[in-house]
Amino acid sequence: MDRLFLVGLSLSLVTTLLVGGLLWFHLSRFVGYHRHKGVEVPRLSIHLALDELVAIARVAWWHVRALLSDGLRTPPDSQGRPVVCVHGYSQNATNLWAIRRALETLGRPTLGISLWHRLAPMGWYARRLEARLEQLAGGLDEGFGEGFDVVAHSMGGIVLRMVLARRPDLRRSIHAVVTLGTPHQGTAAVRGLAWLPELRALSRRSDLLAELPLLRELLPHARLVTVGSTGDTIVYPVGSTLEPYTENVLLHGIGHAGLLTHERALATVCRALSTDPPGRR
Numbered sequence: 001m002d003r004l005f006l007v008g009l010s011l012s013l014v015t016t017l018l019v020g021g022l023l024w025f026h027l028s029r030f031v032g033y034h035r036h037k038g039v040e041v042p043r044l045s046i047h048l049a050l051d052e053l054v055a056i057a058r059v060a061w062w063h064v065r066a067l068l069s070d071g072l073r074t075p076p077d078s079q080g081r082p083v084v085c086v087h088g089y090s091q092n093a094t095n096l097w098a099i100r101r102a103l104e105t106l107g108r109p110t111l112g113i114s115l116w117h118r119l120a121p122m123g124w125y126a127r128r129l130e131a132r133l134e135q136l137a138g139g140l141d142e143g144f145g146e147g148f149d150v151v152a153h154s155m156g157g158i159v160l161r162m163v164l165a166r167r168p169d170l171r172r173s174i175h176a177v178v179t180l181g182t183p184h185q186g187t188a189a190v191r192g193l194a195w196l197p198e199l200r201a202l203s204r205r206s207d208l209l210a211e212l213p214l215l216r217e218l219l220p221h222a223r224l225v226t227v228g229s230t231g232d233t234i235v236y237p238v239g240s241t242l243e244p245y246t247e248n249v250l251l252h253g254i255g256h257a258g259l260l261t262h263e264r265a266l267a268t269v270c271r272a273l274s275t276d277p278p279g280r281r
Contacts, residue, residue, distance in 0.1 A: 026189075034236075048255060051255065052257055059094075070092075073100065079107040085150075086152040089202070091117065093113055102266040103151075106270060106274070116128065121201075122208060129159050149177070150178070151179075152177070152180070156182070157226075158183065174222055179215075179243075180269070181228060181259045183235045183240055184243050186209050187203070189234055204240070214244065223272070225248075229253075229254040232254070232255060232256045233256065234255075
């Protein structure tokens with residue numbers, strides 16, 4: 001028994017040191033980047049860290065809770081266009097479970113799209129999203145005849161821009177887009193670590209991002225809202241999450257996963273999709 005206790009204690013200590021070391025490495029890079037650039041370091045706190053850990057745990061639970069729930073969910077007394085939800089890097093559509101439920105309380109039908117991650121060029125993700133949006137725009141799914149809105153988290157916003165740049169015919173079906181923590185101008189978090197194709201494409205010096213048209217160029221008719229958070233230590237600097245010629249929303253004290261779970265983030269999405277853009281009423 002004493003031996004088992006010592007083994008268990010040793011494993012716990014090693015795990016704690018490993019996690020703590022990775023967290024320190026991650027946060028030190030975040031702080032170091034801002035100091036190197038000579039700009040104010042966004043305020044970090046124990047409360048923010050704990051909130052982000054809770055958000056990560058909730059997202060992990062939704063991988064089980066919302067499994068096989070990607071399909072169209074139509075609430076009673078449905079009203080308004082469906083909302084298509086696109087997830088970020090290494091995840092799936094279960095991540096947007098709280099956002100979908102919040103929109104459904106407003107009567108909005110929602111649909112999740114899982115891109116099924118693997119170590120692949122960004123074009124792989126774009127082709128999968130393109131095929132699904134083509135089905136929706138073609139009216140092959142009931143309820144999408146009048147078009148739809150899109151909510152995209154993190155990498156999902158870049159994949160959406162890739163699809164729309166390639167397929168102008170799909171643009172008229174989209175009335176509004178909300179991006180959450182999307183590295184529209186790349187993220188400094190991957191500097192020196194961009195050996196994976198997806199991370200390389202999302203870096204600050206990405207050729208892909210330099211060539212992609214802005215959301216407003218792709219969707220001049222739509223309501224466009226880009227949301228970032230000063231507490232996001234995955235996509236930074238925070239200005240990289242915001243695009244010109246869109247409605248920019250800057251949140252504070254919310255981490256990258258928290259943009260999927262925090263009440264203020266959910267309220268931001270609901271407000272953004274509560275009205276039509278000018279000319280589309």
